[in-house]
Amino acid sequence: MELDPLILSRIQFAFVVSFHAIFPVFTIGLASFIAVLEGLAFKTRNPIWEKLSAFWTKVFAVVFGMGVVSGIVMSFQFGTNWSNFAQASANYLGPILSYEVITAFFLEAAFLGVLLFGRDKVPAGVHLFAAIMVATGTFISSFWILSANSWMQTPAGTELRDGVFYVTSWSEAIFNPSFPYRFLHMGLASFLTGSFVVAGVSAWYLLKGREVEANRKALSMCLWLLLFIAPAQAVVGDFHGLNTLEHQPMKVAAMEGNWETSRHVPLLLFAIPDQENQTNRFEIAIPSLASFILTHEWDGEVPGLNEVAVEEQPPVAIVFWSFRIMVGLGMLMILFAVTGLVLRSGGRYWRTGWYLQGLRFMSIAPFIAVLTGWFVTEVGRAPWLVYGMMTQAESVTPSLTGGMALFTLIGYIVVYALVFSAGVYYLMRVLYVGLEDKHDEDEHEAERPARPFSATHVPFEYGNDKPNNPANQGGH
Amino acid sequence: MELFDLPLIWAFIIGFGIIMYVLMDGFDLGVGILFPFAPNEESRDTMMNSVAPVWDGNETWLVLGGAGLLAAFPMVYSIFLPALYIGVFLLLAGLIFRGVAFEFRFKARTSRYLWNWAFAGGSTVAAFAQGAVVGAYIQGFETADGVYVGGALDWLTPFTVLTGLGILAGYALLGSTWLIMKTEGRLQEWAYRITLPLLAGVLVVFGIISVWTPFVDDMVRERWFSNLSVIWILPVLTLLCAFQIFRSVRNRFEGMPFVATMGLFIFTYLGLIVSRWPYVVPPEYTLWDAASAYESQLFLLLGLLFVIPIVLVYTAWTYWVFRGKVRAGEGYH
Numbered sequence: 001m002e003l004d005p006l007i008l009s010r011i012q013f014a015f016v017v018s019f020h021a022i023f024p025v026f027t028i029g030l031a032s033f034i035a036v037l038e039g040l041a042f043k044t045r046n047p048i049w050e051k052l053s054a055f056w057t058k059v060f061a062v063v064f065g066m067g068v069v070s071g072i073v074m075s076f077q078f079g080t081n082w083s084n085f086a087q088a089s090a091n092y093l094g095p096i097l098s099y100e101v102i103t104a105f106f107l108e109a110a111f112l113g114v115l116l117f118g119r120d121k122v123p124a125g126v127h128l129f130a131a132i133m134v135a136t137g138t139f140i141s142s143f144w145i146l147s148a149n150s151w152m153q154t155p156a157g158t159e160l161r162d163g164v165f166y167v168t169s170w171s172e173a174i175f176n177p178s179f180p181y182r183f184l185h186m187g188l189a190s191f192l193t194g195s196f197v198v199a200g201v202s203a204w205y206l207l208k209g210r211e212v213e214a215n216r217k218a219l220s221m222c223l224w225l226l227l228f229i230a231p232a233q234a235v236v237g238d239f240h241g242l243n244t245l246e247h248q249p250m251k252v253a254a255m256e257g258n259w260e261t262s263r264h265v266p267l268l269l270f271a272i273p274d275q276e277n278q279t280n281r282f283e284i285a286i287p288s289l290a291s292f293i294l295t296h297e298w299d300g301e302v303p304g305l306n307e308v309a310v311e312e313q314p315p316v317a318i319v320f321w322s323f324r325i326m327v328g329l330g331m332l333m334i335l336f337a338v339t340g341l342v343l344r345s346g347g348r349y350w351r352t353g354w355y356l357q358g359l360r361f362m363s364i365a366p367f368i369a370v371l372t373g374w375f376v377t378e379v380g381r382a383p384w385l386v387y388g389m390m391t392q393a394e395s396v397t398p399s400l401t402g403g404m405a406l407f408t409l410i411g412y413i414v415v416y417a418l419v420f421s422a423g424v425y426y427l428m429r430v431l432y433v434g435l436e437d438k439h440d441e442d443e444h445e446a447e448r449p450a451r452p453f454s455a456t457h458v459p460f461e462y463g464n465d466k467p468n469n470p471a472n473q474g475g476h
Numbered sequence: 477m478e479l480f481d482l483p484l485i486w487a488f489i490i491g492f493g494i495i496m497y498v499l500m501d502g503f504d505l506g507v508g509i510l511f512p513f514a515p516n517e518e519s520r521d522t523m524m525n526s527v528a529p530v531w532d533g534n535e536t537w538l539v540l541g542g543a544g545l546l547a548a549f550p551m552v553y554s555i556f557l558p559a560l561y562i563g564v565f566l567l568l569a570g571l572i573f574r575g576v577a578f579e580f581r582f583k584a585r586t587s588r589y590l591w592n593w594a595f596a597g598g599s600t601v602a603a604f605a606q607g608a609v610v611g612a613y614i615q616g617f618e619t620a621d622g623v624y625v626g627g628a629l630d631w632l633t634p635f636t637v638l639t640g641l642g643i644l645a646g647y648a649l650l651g652s653t654w655l656i657m658k659t660e661g662r663l664q665e666w667a668y669r670i671t672l673p674l675l676a677g678v679l680v681v682f683g684i685i686s687v688w689t690p691f692v693d694d695m696v697r698e699r700w701f702s703n704l705s706v707i708w709i710l711p712v713l714t715l716l717c718a719f720q721i722f723r724s725v726r727n728r729f730e731g732m733p734f735v736a737t738m739g740l741f742i743f744t745y746l747g748l749i750v751s752r753w754p755y756v757v758p759p760e761y762t763l764w765d766a767a768s769a770y771e772s773q774l775f776l777l778l779g780l781l782f783v784i785p786i787v788l789v790y791t792a793w794t795y796w797v798f799r800g801k802v803r804a805g806e807g808y809h
Contacts, residue, residue, distance in 0.1 A: 072571060075546075078553075080565070086553055087553075090554075091769040098543040103779075399625055411569060415569045419573075
């Protein structure tokens, strides 16, 4: 069998980025949550806020540590597997990625230490400031990354001469047409992720009757926030879709499973796209609704996949199904947010068992939504890497062989699987030990800063945590 | 329109970034390389503690170097990385294992030996890969139209294996002299003991490389044996540094061995640059050929001029905060 370096490189990049993406999408939201908790602690002097902040800072430290380690690989992948693309786009992407390092990484590095280890060493105001700076750093980081990604989707402010992109306007390139929608969509996704994870973990503690007062407060905050941002995400997503229709109509056609340009396009609830025969099987549809959503007119014309040659169509089934999973989870999130409001009367939200159980399972939902959404936008761009200007096939490293790509693909999977298992396992340990972790003062390791994980004192193995075990502690 | 020779300025910045990375991550990688040979588990705790507060700051220079190289010299970036494909993978895998070992080792009890191996193995693999990169650079790359066209393992030659071993020994020396400076008692005694054999190893390998290099490439031979005799000051200074390490270890100075080892690296590095200047992708492309667009170089330079001083001050401050000896069973206060 012939190994195709292009396909293997695509799988490899998708794997590495998907793996990496789940960490920042959580830490961005969590950093803001921690900053809010710190603000409340500073203002009200209520120790509950500080306790919550201290606990979630530990979780943040572990996830941030994993994110940093998995991120190192990415800045080198452009060169190893996509060297033609790297060389062509370096005039724009090089400075943008460098700006991410110098504006975001150094800001985070400088203030993370203060946030993790400075609680008793710097004035409360400084600690709050550090929390805000870390949160700001995560946003600056996503600003540059999404600018770079959006430029690849809707290139602007550059011109292609002899196979190399030259920047004609930095502002047009950075604030390219799809950037505002993507940035907002991703920002809200981060908040959704942070909220649902905190809500899910708090729900679990409440079910077990641990630290009820603090976890009730945390859950309440998350539910209020979700009430606003879950519907807001649907609206922003809709605008983002309209923007995509304008700039990348074939992506939208794939999302809708729409093979032919026509009016009165139905909204497909279910279908099995058949790219070979350029049609769908087993359609369940609502007539004209896609036309209405996309053009705001019942008989609006929607471009179909037949506008381009079959080779220029994205893989329809992946885009179609990823989109449905993302939207379905989005709906479920809104449902949970509204249910939370209903259960608020009489304070039932933190005592209703089935709801708390549901929230536990929902903590995984935003991650799946983010990944499937990411598949929609990235796979939907195929076969283009820089939309309309440079294909994936033109971008791949010329000297790359299938064997090499396969070797490193397997290598990264093995390395990440080992690291990820250790990381998730350890995260579970930290969650298991919970808010009651009173270990800080008597461990010398509390004094050793600069490694994110040093913020926690949870041992790696089960069975070593008897002093922290809530069963032995009688609450806290 | 082009007021400054920006590619030249960028060559200095990237060159500065590389030596900063080599010196800084060099000693903490070196500590990892020496890890399995430490006298006991308590020493290993101290060794890891001595670099824990600074290692990830050190590695940020690598990320900055990667991004900066893409921004300023995209041709170098897009030829080196494909040419060194397997080596880059080994480097990154090594750094990942090492990075998580820092996090998990202190949390682990029964599984601690696994993280010891992850730390030592990751450091060793990463250091060797870096040395092989240097060797591959001296060797040159097979290109056509600014694109790498060679094979996956072209970089792996007896020469690059030797440069890999050279860096391995060099980093170990940086590590051992760092430990002399940062520790005391039995661990420091051990560090004193291994430093001179390590120095001997480094001199032998560097010596072979120096003699071999001119035969690897005609241009390098010409550079060293033509009229440009002033550059012979560099190997002389390198040897003086080596002598200084020898003398200061004999006299039980604590800081000087590390400083002299850094000097040894700096002069060797300058010698390497002189050998190849101004070629950044030997044997064909100079730094001006490999540069990105003038506007792009300028756009990033403006940001860097503002940020680099802050980074240097911050870095210096971190080292200042964590100055002094590291003791077993005790963190920083």
